[in-house]
Amino acid sequence: MRRGPALGALLLVLAGCGTDAAGAPAGDEVAGTLTVFAAASLTDVLTGLGDQLEADHPGLEVQFSFAGSSALATQVVQGAPADVLASADTEQMGLVTDAGLTDGSPGVFASNVLEIAVPAGNPGGVTGLADFADPDLALAVCAPAVPCGSAAEEVFAAAGVDAQPDTQEDDVRAALTKVQLGEVDAALVYATDVRAAGDAVEGIPFPEAGQAVNEYPICRLAAAPNPVAARAFVDLVRSDAGRRALADAGFRTP
Amino acid sequence: MSLAAHVVARRGALGLDVELAVADGEVLGVLGPNGAGKSTLLRVLAGLLVPDGGRVVVDGDRVWDDVDLHVPAHQRSLGMVFQDHLLFPHLSVAENVAFGLRTRGVRRAEARAAAESWLDRVGLAGLGDSRPGQLSGGQAQRAALARALVGDPRLLLLDEPLSALDARTRLTVRAELHRHLAEYAGSAVLVTHDPVDAMALADRVLVVEDGAVVQAGPPAEVARRPRTDYVARLVGLVLLAGMGDGQQVRLDGGGVVAVAEDVAGPVFVAVRPESVALYLQRPVGSPRNVWPLRLATATPHGSVVRCDLTGEVPLTADVTATSFAELGLAPGAEVWAAVKASELTVYPR
């Protein structure tokens, strides 16, 4: 029962879950309960898209489980009954694919890059990545052990900047908090975090950010209890409306 | 050096209002039951408690306590001995005795020498390096006395200094305390609930009940002529109040007592329990004071049995254990009580 019993499901597998747009079997109703496992950084965007899908299909109820990408991958591998997995980490998604649990191959639907976050008004006068070498500025980056920290190391290496941070935060939110409080002049965080922080934080994009792109893959799961709704959800995320929502939240979209 | 004080203080249900004066070299004993306000009085005299009114004057002009002026304890020249010695457990005995000198700026060596000399005076020579916990109760109280006296204070306050000691130790410490008090030149106030301490140590006694002075005078006078039931009980007397009428006293509670002298007006009659004799039959020879009474309780009291009697004239009689056995008395039994008029002490109320 790993592959769907119906012919429609088999077709879906062949078409691949990320790129399929034309193979929807007519007559199948989008209804029932849809369970989406998604990375925590997607909380706002996907909740909005879920509401939209429910509005379009009155018989549908979308349930989300937001958590870290590795926790989600572990849960799926352990047999959690999800329909869709939206991860923030291609490696973690790879674990699920390798276990043969995905319905087709995952496709990247969004990506996130680092941005320089500064307090409103930019009191430190930060202009670009080179300012992270200034020992007189109060600067925060993520610790190398966490994803945003390893990304930071990559962009510093690419830009040839000898960074002089005052603190290596344990996660991106902690770094952002210090910007919001005005206790650091700049922090290296994700563009989506800058957007989410609102008016208290300004973002400064920089060209080297492209050296460390964090890609978000999405895929239906082979054991999906509700494959029809799963496909509808993935389609919506990848539609123009989905891309607009992602872009509003600061994601780049393909 | 002298002390004159009028202390007004309210502590919960107790309203204290006491006036006292202590001359140079005099020891004033403050005697009273628990809760009478003795400790409150002493704490006010020490400056540990701010009174609600009155004043404390030392040496005629040096005001220690007043409505406008409160001199805290540590600025007063005083020594205090507490019931359970309160020697600081973390200091040696000598350091305890030297403590008051050190706080007043005396050099360490000099303070130490003075402490050793005082330890010698109270019979604790050689124990200066011990910890208070290693001393016996009597030794600790002697050390506490040395600690209080070492600075030659103007005022010495003793709060039940002997009551924590066992009976034998108490005898010897009381004798020593008497000697030191006799040598002490300042004014001393001794608070106690034990009449024996007051009689043995005080030059004058103040009896305090319910926050007020009920009797004052030399110890022998207080012992012979008590003015309240409390004092009478303490000194082992039965007190009868009445109106003098020639050679007899009509008691307030009914009954008539014959006395040996002519008296008039309100008087007290003090009866010593050992002067009361008990008979199963009305005694022959008809002594003038004889009443049919009923035995309420009988309690052994040393070599005698103390018999509390009820009836027209409530009395207490001490009879020897042998006589008590011969009489074959049991509580509720009817007896005749007789006392000679010449055995009674009569004095104005």
Added chain:
Amino acid sequence: MPAPLLVPALLAVAFLVLPLVGLVVRAPWSEIGPQLTRPGVGEALRLSLVSATLATLLSLLLGVPLAWVLARSRVRGRSLLRALVTVPLVLPPVVGGVALFLVLGRQGIVGRWLFEATGFSLPFTTAAVVVAETFVAMPFLVVSVEGALRAADARFEDAAATLGADRWTTFRRVTLPLVAPGVAAGAVLCWARALGEFGATITFAGNFPGTTQTMPLAVYLTLQRDPEAAIVLSLVLLAVSLATLLLLRGRWLVRGAAG
């Protein structure tokens, strides 16, 4: 020993000790050598010990007088004061860290003034680690010293007053020696709490090797990448704190209790 006491007591021992046993059993013993000599481990350990000790000293300096005020003075609103100063006991440490920013950060109520006047900013310095640890750990000291003061016989202080000692002298020469065992116990609690402090430290002092990265921070971040190495680091912290406490117990605590 009665079973109603013995059985829960044994359960409590099991509950407290088994996780420790788990750490010891799961520790990659063969890797202990390499893990210990990894750069930064010694530094984090030294920083932890130094900052916890400084935080304890600071807590003693400020906390013992505070305990005295709570136990002895007749200040109005004392119960409210007591409740307020023990707030860090119940406050999530991360929130404590943010609260410290709001006061001592360079945008904070006090910190702003300091920053403008001197250019000095407390966060992200070793001093900030000490401040964060003190904030979280001092209430432990205050509570235990206040308890000791309340249990001590205040009449010893009366006796000292009649011997010419003012309140300060009485406090130094009588009260403090009397409650020394309580102060020692409080200092040990305080030190242990400071040594394990994580939330307020990482929030207010940040995390930078050599400056603000204490052992608990190093353990947490290592856990993200290499759980086995994190276990080794935890065991090191555990061993060092146990050794310190046993040493103190032998030399200082027992003497204090006997005094």
